[in-house]
Amino acid sequence: MERRVRVAGGKTLALDFECQGEQVVRIRISGDFFFYPEEGLERLESFLIEENAWKADDPEGIIAKFLLENRFQAVGFGPSDLAYLLRGLRC
Amino acid sequence: MLRKRWRVLRYETAGAAYNMALDEAIAEAVAFRVAGPTIRFYGWDPAAVSVGRFQKLEEVVDLEGCRRLGVDVVRRSTGGGAVFHDQEMTYSVICPEDMMPADINEAYREIGGWIVNALKLIGIEGTFEPINDVLVKGKKISGSAQSRRQGMFVQHGTLIYDLDRVKMFSVLKVPRDKLDSHSIGDPAERVTSVREQRKVPWEYVEAAMANAFIMNREWYAGDLTSDELARAELIARMRYGNDEWTFER
Secondary structure, eight states: OEEEEEOTSSOOOEEEEEEEEEEEEEEEEEESSSEEEETTHHHHHHHHEEEETTGOOHHHHHHHHHHHHHTTTEOOOOHHHHHHHHHTOOO | TTSEEEEEEEEEEEHHHHHHHHHHHHHHHTTSSSOOOOEEEESSOOOOOEEEETOOHHHHHHHHHHHHHHHHEEOOOSOOOOOESSSSSEEEEEEGGGGSSSSSSHHHHHHHHHHHHHHHHHOOOEETTTEEEEEETTTEEEEEEEETTTTTEEEEEEEEEEOOOHHHHHOOOOOOHHHHOOSSOOGGGGGGHHHHHHHHHHHHHHHHHHHHHHHHEEEEEOOHHHHHHHHHHIIIIITTHHHHHHHHH
């Protein structure tokens, strides 16, 4: 299943997720944005699953904290764009 | 001396996987200090589509169109969007990260400024458009993608020399959300080329790019080392020419 948003500034951010029963087991983030370092995006995907980020009260806050703590930088989308795609995610 | 003096590599063409692998091999050589900071100019033979590191390939590339027209497909190590590389000047700037602005957007602006200067040298007025584009009369003529890894800065990008719009949009797919978000309806009208703006010969563009990129910098005309060439062959085989990498997303 996929959700996508056209971010202010023109980049596309898409979120694909896979379910097993009612559980989200995999998240894939794609689009024409930049992410530094590039390898960090997979860690962000794993983090979202581990944290059940879509159930969080403040998904934007936990994403921003994760990026800051790991010195990851997204260019072309922000935590609020990803939080927008995550909110209310259901299998 | 090696640290700050730029090695400038003359324009050469190669296949898509090798082109991407060579940027990586040079970055390794610079990281290990066996090569100095490097500016490389190159082209693509055959023509190719490169997709950004995080893009879903089949969403943005018409694979059947590519097969029919003999166009290569490669996934870059850098983010950003899909690019059709045909009649263009591609560049890469590879150096220790501390030689470039620490701020990613500032670094895009800096090298975007070099492209604007190159255009100025051939009589074309261009403007840098954040995040990573250069526009002429509101149309894209150049795009870039930057990577920072283990203290190394790599930015590669293009300057479109001439355009075959039919071919370009036979190999690129424009996702619906991109179509909806632009005021210009036809994606083919959102791009332009040097030749559309001024009928200058290729050699002028080559000279303008080289001059703009070395402006106010110490440099020398250099060559690739045999180690870089061998490493690029290996990286091309293992990574950029490998379907597992290309179809990763």
